[in-house]
Amino acid sequence: MANVVLYIAMSLDGKIARTNDDLDWLVEVVGEGDNGYADFFKTVGAVIMGRKTYEEVLKLASDGYPYPDIPNYILTRNPDREAEHVTFTDEPIERLIERLKQDIDGDVWIVGGGEIIKAAMEHDLIDRYEIIVAPVVLGEGIPMFPEGTKETKLKLTSQRASGQFVMVTYEK
Template sequence: MSLDGYIARENGDIDWLLENSPSNPEEYGFPDFYKSIDTVIMGKSTYDQLPELSDSFPYPDKKCYVFSKSTSGSNENVEFINEEISSFIKKVKLQSEGNIWLVGGGKLIESFIESDAIDEYIITIVPILIGKGIPLFNKNNVETLLKLKSHSRFGDCIMIHYEVKR
C-alpha cells in the first residue's frame, strides 16, 4: 500500500509498487509469508491483472478462489465464487491447513470487513504518495479495533501485522 493508503492507481495500475519494492522477495519476508498460506482469495479485477504481472500463474501451489459476479466455474488455477462471504469463509477455514491470503482488491476487502471475515491484517507500506487511486480501505468501513502483533522494516518499506480484537 502507498503511504497515502492506495493499492493501485485509478486505472488499476501498480507500476509504482513494482518500482518501489525490494527487488529480492527475501528482503521483505515474502517467502516465509507465502509458506504460511495455503489459500488465496482475490477479486475478479485483481485476477484479470495477473497476466500483466507474470507469464505464469503466480500461485500454482495454492488453492485459489476468485470472487466474481459475472464468471462462474473454475479453470486449472482458480475456482470462481459468487456466494455470501460469511458462509464461504467458514467453509474455507474448515478446509484450510494454513493461513488464507486476501490479495485484493479494495472492493473485496471492503466486503470482507463488512462480513467480519478478516482475522489479521499484514500490510506493507511503500514510501510513495501516489495522490489518488484505489484505496485499501473504504471510508465507510465499520470501526474495527486492532492489536499490533509485529512490525518489520524491509529497506524503505514497513510491514505491520495487526490482529482483530474480538
C-alpha cells in the same frame, strides 16, 4: 483452525492501485529480497481475491500463475468463467471463508481488492492484517479501505523495515 490474513501492499496514502488498477509504482520501490513473502506464503492454504486483482496478478505473472498449487477463489458478479488454477465464484465471502477454514490446511490469504477487504471486514473475518507500506504518495487511486468500510480497532503486533518498505502487522 486457519486464520484469515490480509497480506497487501499500499502506498503511503492508503492506495492499493492506481485508478486504472496499475501497480507500476509498487515494483519501483526497493525492498530487501522478497520482503518476507516466501515465509508468508508457506503458511497459505487458499487464496481469495477479486476479479480486478486477479487480472492484475495475471499481468504481473510473467512466469505463469503464481499460486497454482493451492485453491484460488476469484470473487466476481459473473462466475460463469473458467481458467486454469482458479475458481470463479459469487459465493458470499462469509460462507466461502467458513468453508475454507474447515477444508484447508494453512491460512486463507485475502489478496485484494478494496471491495473484497470491505466485505471481509463487514463480517469481521480478518484475523491478521499484514500491510506493506511503500514510500509513494499516489494522490488518487483505489483505496485499501473504501468509503463505508466498517470501523475496526486493531492491535499492532510487529513492525520492521525492509529496504524502503515498512512492514506492519495488526491483529484484531
